[in-house]
Amino acid sequence: MTHARRSSRAAAAATAFLLTLTLAACGSATVDEETAPTAPSPSPAAQDAAAAEVYNDADTEFAQMMIVHHEGAVEMAELAIEKAEGDEVHALAQRIAAAQGPEIEALTGWLDAWGQELPGEMDMGGMDHGAMQMDGMDQETVMAELSGLSGSDFDRRFLEVMVEHHRGAIEMAEEHRGEGENAEALRLSGSIIDAQTLEITEMENLLRGL
Numbered sequence: 001m002t003h004a005r006r007s008s009r010a011a012a013a014a015t016a017f018l019l020t021l022t023l024a025a026c027g028s029a030t031v032d033e034e035t036a037p038t039a040p041s042p043s044p045a046a047q048d049a050a051a052a053e054v055y056n057d058a059d060t061e062f063a064q065m066m067i068v069h070h071e072g073a074v075e076m077a078e079l080a081i082e083k084a085e086g087d088e089v090h091a092l093a094q095r096i097a098a099a100q101g102p103e104i105e106a107l108t109g110w111l112d113a114w115g116q117e118l119p120g121e122m123d124m125g126g127m128d129h130g131a132m133q134m135d136g137m138d139q140e141t142v143m144a145e146l147s148g149l150s151g152s153d154f155d156r157r158f159l160e161v162m163v164e165h166h167r168g169a170i171e172m173a174e175e176h177r178g179e180g181e182n183a184e185a186l187r188l189s190g191s192i193i194d195a196q197t198l199e200i201t202e203m204e205n206l207l208r209g210l
Contacts, residue, residue: 058179060116062172062189063107068119069132069169070100070107072139073162079146080158088206089155092199096162099195103188110185134164156210159203166196166203 073096080093111118134142142161149157173189180186 055110055114055182055185056180058176059182059185060111060114062176062180062185063111064117064119064122065172066169066192067104067107067111069165069172070104072132073165073169074100074104075139075143076146076158076162076165079143080154083146083150083154084158085151086155086206086210089158092202092206093158096199103192106184106188110182132168134161134168137161152210156207159207159210163200163203163207166200169196 077093077097077100080089081097084090084093108118132138137145146154146158146161170193173192176189177186177193180189
């Protein structure tokens with residue numbers, strides 16, 4: 001074999017070797033790209049924080065008024081937990097208190113995040129309190145009446161006024177659904193409408209059995 005032919009074969013072998021290395025490197029890069037961890041998605045908390053930056057006056061008033069409204073429901077529910085005669089009425093009162101307590105905390109957190117006043121820091125006199133009324137009575141009057149009742153009389157009156165109270169909450173939530181902007185607040189107002197509509201049906205059924 002001539003020297004020129006040996007050199008040609010050596011060059012070809014070197015070229016093949018380099019091509020193999022190149023293909024291996026490309027294959028390795030492809031695998032690395034496919035298996036490399038992707039950037040994490042924003043957490044739900046981060047998404048909520050971003051959503052909380054968008055709100056309007058309707059969101060603020062909804063949060064302020066619903067805190068007061070929920071506090072009234074929790075106050076009545078806690079009294080029913082102590083005084084209710086029927087097991088179903090007692091269980092309903094427990095569910096109402098358990099559901100609305102965390103909602104008060106969420107509403108309070110939003111007002112803090114928005115830099116808005118909490119109900120205890122403001123004059124509520126200029127707001128529409130129609131949805132707060134129960135059979136034409138305010139919270140203090142209702143609590144005084146309920147405190148003087150016992151047995152099935154208490155259960156009946158508690159259910160009657162709580163039905164009216166729920167209707168007021170639904171009215172407030174429906175108004176907010178039409179005017180609010182904050183996504184989380186709108187989600188809560190929708191949840192209030194759904195949950196309290198079902199509870200009204202439950203309470204009306206209980207009233208028919210008393």
